[in-house]
Amino acid sequence: MSAPATTTRVSDELAGVELRDSDDRPRPLRELWRDRPALVLWVRHFG
């Protein structure tokens, strides 16, 4: 596990990824934190 105490910035590469929502509509990752902080959890699999 890793949880550094120092604050870093999200990379352009990550922010630029385009995801799909559960209705298969495009959803740019950077939109998740555009208006307020986002807690983003990447799960190993849906199961």
Next chain:
Amino acid sequence: MAELRPHVDELRAIGVEPYVIGSGTPAEARDFQRHVHAESLPVLVDQPLASYAAAGWKRSAAATLHPKSWLHGVKSMIAHPQRKTAGDPWQLGGAMIVRPDGAVTFRYRSETGGDHPAVATLVDEARKAVA
């Protein structure tokens, strides 16, 4: 993920919006939402695994099959029955809290299957992110 569900409203009240990203299909994401009774929790999909790679999350059969993964799996199955794997079985996950200015105030990389931050930690870190 079932552990997080009771805290979704708490996180939103703090001012932090929770999202889940998985590597399955949109249909599997909808099924997952129903399975964990978390229809209000946005679930997004990343089948190319681009965000996983960009975030630095591990993809490893050895880590996924690590003995710790079995222990986590048994505990998880007791707490919340697992179903078939929907997504890349070797891809591990992680967590981040990102502020609108792009600052990452919390980052956690899973090292083995089932390794994830405690919900209490996520709630504490959410409070810090808006402080």
